[in-house]
Amino acid sequence: MIECYAYLSRAVPDLDLRELSRIIVNSRGFNATYDITGVLxxxxxxxxxxxxxxxEPLADARQRIEASRHHYDIQVLLDGTPHTPGAFPTWSLGYxxxxxxxQALQALVIPADHADLVGAFAALAAESDAM
Ligand SMILES: Cc1cc2nc3c(=O)[nH]c(=O)nc-3n(C[C@H](O)[C@H](O)[C@H](O)COP(=O)(O)O)c2cc1C
Structure with a gap:
């Protein structure tokens, strides 16, 4: 079964961008292996x-995300079954x-409506060149 997970969190104040790029590369490797797609x-x-x-792999990814020392104050926006799967089909982890x-994501009522949530992520991603 396809499930989804979305959150917002606070990055540690001294986050090093080189460290973040390492996290993204590692995350993409895991996600691509297990057919996880999404955006950060x-x-x-x-x-x-x-x-x-x-x-199962989504739960593993979630566990690692929530255990990471690089962010804190994780607020889960939504977890469960996506209304329509395939929101970001070509991105193992767009960044x-x-x-x-x-603000559109910060203003969402929790648990967020899936279509509203994906719409807000997609609109933000469309404003810039996702990598
Ligand atoms: C912002 C953020 C996003 C992450 N996204 C994913 C992900 O999509 N898939 C995944 O398997 N792990 C993800 N992780 C976990 C990392 O790949 C890695 O396991 C974790 O950062 C290692 O712990 P550390 O940050 O304490 O070194 C993420 C971690 C962070 C901080």
Whole structure:
């Protein structure tokens, strides 16, 4: 079964961008192996992430995400079954740096509506060239 997981969190204040690029490369490797797709946004202070994929590997990824010492104050926006799977089908983990906080994501009522959530991530991703 395909499930999804989305959250926002606070990056540690001394986050090193080289360390972040290492995290992204590792995450992409795991996600690609297990058919997980999604997107990670970073505004310089907060992370916003949406991923979806088969339940077991998604739960593994979630465990590692929540255990990471590189962020804290994780607020789960949504977990469960996506309304329509395949939000970011070609991205094992699209990444982009925002030049301002993602207010559309911060304003979502939790648990977020899946379509609203994916729409907000997609709109933010479309504003910039996701890598
Ligand atoms: C912002 C962020 C996003 C992450 N995304 C994923 C992911 O999509 N898939 C995954 O398997 N692990 C993900 N991870 C976990 C990392 O790949 C790695 O296991 C973890 O960062 C290692 O712990 P450390 O950050 O304490 O060194 C993420 C970690 C962070 C901090």
């Amino acid at each position: 946004l970073y505004d310089g202070a907060m992370f916003y992430q949406y991923i979806e994929g088969p339940s 982009l740096m925002l030049d301002q906080p993602a």
